[in-house]
Amino acid sequence: MKPITLSVDAMGGDAAPDVVIEGLDLFFSKRSDAHIILHGQTSKLKPALTAKSWADACTLIDHADVVAMDAKPSSALRRSKGTSMWGMIESVKTGEAHAGVSAGNTGALMAMSMMSLRKMPGVHRPGMTAVWPTLKGRSVVLDVGANLDADAEQLVEFAVMGESYARAVFGKEKPTVGLLNIGSEEEKGRDAIKLAAELLRTRDLGIDFKGFVEGNDISSGVVDVVVTDGFTGNVALKTAEGTARLVSTYIRSALSSSLLSKAGAALAASGLRKLKAKLNPSSVNGGVLLGLNGVIVKSHGGTDAEGFATAVNLAADLAQSSYMEEVAAGLNRVAKLGISPENV
Template structure:
């Protein structure tokens, strides 16, 4: 595998730059051929890099300003230049890095990425993905926050991009796709969802569409790709994260309630470690902004070093994959289908 350079918004996130640098340290133990271009305040970064012995793989792009976590996208755009986030994206745009990572303000990251990288041909709105643990392994859910609403054609675009992304990331030749709905029956749902389902069933888009899926189907792994609007997807994501923490807390309390339960916990140690690993949100951290002319990964703002390392790993895997070509090819098929349909109707 050839050497790779990743662009990192070192000041983005709730505990930056410490968590960012710790995440790089963790990731570097598994990859010797990855270099990092860190964007942020040089004095802070130099000290952190030196303390972690990362000087050999890190270069610094001094940027004094930071996008605050509560800044509105419009405000962030007006003050973009000079910020660590904008500088990170520009490095991807001009080819100094193959992919970028930020744990900063989500809205600002999407707005800046769209402005700098532009949308791919055929994309009306980019979408943000999340990788979801399931009983069958993992699935992709999109959109999880980039667009509050989406019409039928945009949901179809999300399906096409999500299917191509799943193929590149999971290595599945033909990922299955479902539309998130309040029921599996074709007559249920909003007009946009019903029309999107009709398009995915009837157009020859090369997608293995399995129809409507419900919220409980996501974690069951019924399909590889779950498509929804950003409002619904974000609520579902946050609900799942909260439920995972609740269950984890309940298990911990139950296993420490008495001497007998503590003994049982010792005896079941290996199984409990595996349960903890599967429920750890850090193991699936990182969402990708699909539909842009460049790879940008969004890490959770409050992630830990392990989670940040996971986001870096995702960016590295995408940089080495052909997912951009997969998405472009799929969008081209959609455009051709629309053109052919309009020609026939005309």
């Protein structure tokens, strides 16, 4: 594989920069083919890197300002130029880095990325993905927070970008696509969803569209790509994460309630470790901002070191994949067909 350079916002996230440094520890323990451009306050970062074995694979860029996690996107944009988040994005824009990662403010990251990198031709609004564990493996869900609402044309764009992303990342030749709805029947749902379904059914986009899917279908792996608006997708994502933690808590409580249950837990230790790994949100952390002229990965702001390492690893994998070419080809198909609600 080709050597890669990743740009990392060291100051973004609830527990930055400590979690970022710890996450990079885990990342470099598993792969050594990357160089990191680390953006942040060097007075805090230099002491943390002193004893790191991977320090020579890291370039520090000093930025005095940090985007607050509760800052409004408009406010963050006005004072963006001196921040570690802006520096991270600019390294991707100039080509110094193949991909960028931040656990910072989602709205600010989207706004800054759009201003700096610009949208790919044919994209109205970029979407943000989540990789979702399922009974059949993994699926892609988008949008999960970049856009609170989406019209039919944007949902079609999400479908095209998500399908291209799944093909590049999962290696599936023909990923299946579904629209998230309150039922599988054609007459159900909002007008935008029904119109998007009509466009996906009737236009030759080369997509294996399976129609509507419901919330319980996501984890079942009924389709490879689930398309929805950012409000619904974010609620579904946070609900799934909370449910995973709830189940984990219940299991720990049940297996420590008596000597007999503890003995049973010891006998089933191997299987329980596998279950814990599957229920761990950190193992699938990292949402990609699809539709930009550059690869930007958004890590969960409250993630732990393992989760941040997962996001950095995703960025590295994308940098070495055909992801950008796949998405551009999909958007080109939409442009050639002149997809819009008026042309249904």
